[in-house]
Amino acid sequence: MSALPPNDNSPGNSPIVTLRGVEKNFSNGIRALDGLDLDVQTGEFVSLLGPSGCGKSTALRIIAGLSGPSAGIVEWPSGAAQIGFVFQEPTLMPWADVSANVGLPFRLAGKDDGGEVVQALERVGLAGFSRSYPRELSGGMKMRVSIARALVTRPPLLLMDEPFAALDEITRFKLNNDLLAVWQDLRRTVIFVTHSVFESVYLSQRIVVMTPRPGRVFTEIVIDAPYPRDERFRTSSEYAAFCRQVAEALAQAMASGAAA
């Protein structure tokens, strides 16, 4: 129904959001970000990878406008994009059923969902659960509801803050595959925060490795394996080689952070 933005899925043509010299100091004296520069291209799947406490979640919240940078600028070259946000926890309203949770963005905007809630639930494989309450669902299903809610308004930019960190491995692999399917289907821009080397390599076109405290970009690694990626990719030597390369970069980033 809504027109998709032009998207040929080749990074480097038009940035959707640009961070320049972004700093964030918290009132307790912690310097979370120090001169973060980041360009995210339209349609790109990019991961921010780093140890916990490297400010990657902070960067995500600054992009979402939930928190302001202490210094530096966040630019939206083609206008502020609507954002879908998936938190580390499912962050559902326990008193509302699945369909009310997913339809929340429409309700807050005072609009009719026009069938989008049903579609979003089908997309994440929860078509039969619209009347269920969050407590009746498993952890993986709750996260699917959370993703459906983030996608329901078809936002151009999807921000995900370690969404699968609390899930078991089987569920996480399944959700990884489903997320990639949704991304290929909808062609949205995804910024994915994770501390898992394996997850970032499996999902991303590009991985931004960050240094811990204060967070800044250490290096970037392009994962140019073709999509669709599936279990064959997960067990391929190509995947293993990427993982080794990224893991080494992460180790260097942590060493440089410790030295600083």
Add this chain to the structure above:
Amino acid sequence: MNQRILRICLPVFVLGVVIFLWDLVVRGFAIPPFVLPGPGLVLATLISDAGLLWHSLLVTLTLTFEGFALAAVGGIALAVAFNQWRLAEYALYPYAVILQVTPIVAIAPLLLIYLPQPLAVLACAWIVAFFPVLANTTLGLNSVDHNLVALFELYKASRWQILWNLKLPSALPQMLTGLRIAGGLSLIGAVVAEIAAGSAGAGSGLAYRIAESGYRLNIPRMFAALLLLSLAGVAIFFALSAISYLALRRWHESAIDREG
């Protein structure tokens, strides 16, 4: 299942034993009814004075419910005001506490000087009942999931929407706890005021009957009135518990039976 039967049967059994012993003591020591009436006489008085006691019960219950309703509305409204305007909380909260910690028995005679008696009873019921509603609702409104607040802000929800669609539903369990406590307390407030008024001679509530029967050494009627007061308190507690259960059973852990 067995547990449930025990939970009902054991208290009933204890009640039976106590009534039997009570009767035994009254008969065995030939205690005169103006010192301690036997259970049979209390029951007989309950039936013979039914008209008078029923009327008194209605008077007390009406004032209790009015006080409770005002406490519920006032407590919730004040909690919302405190939550929305910090300065209102700073300015008024200490006085809410002072009102709560000053013993109601000490306030009641004063209120009876300035207010007509039914209004003074109502005021007493309100004063003791509103604080638990205020305190619990305030706690509920303040312990809302921060990520859900962030989510609402992301979708540009207004203050009113955050209050109505997020904070109030999220505070419902604590609010209902406050109301459950307030139900019993409003009965206590009404009784205290009636007793205080009793010595002034005007009134028709159950507590006034108790005071009046005391002066007249009509001890069986004192017991009958006391019994009715207890039953009224129990009924209020169960009614509010049932409302709380019905409101929370779909989503809140406190209202869900654990299986296995």
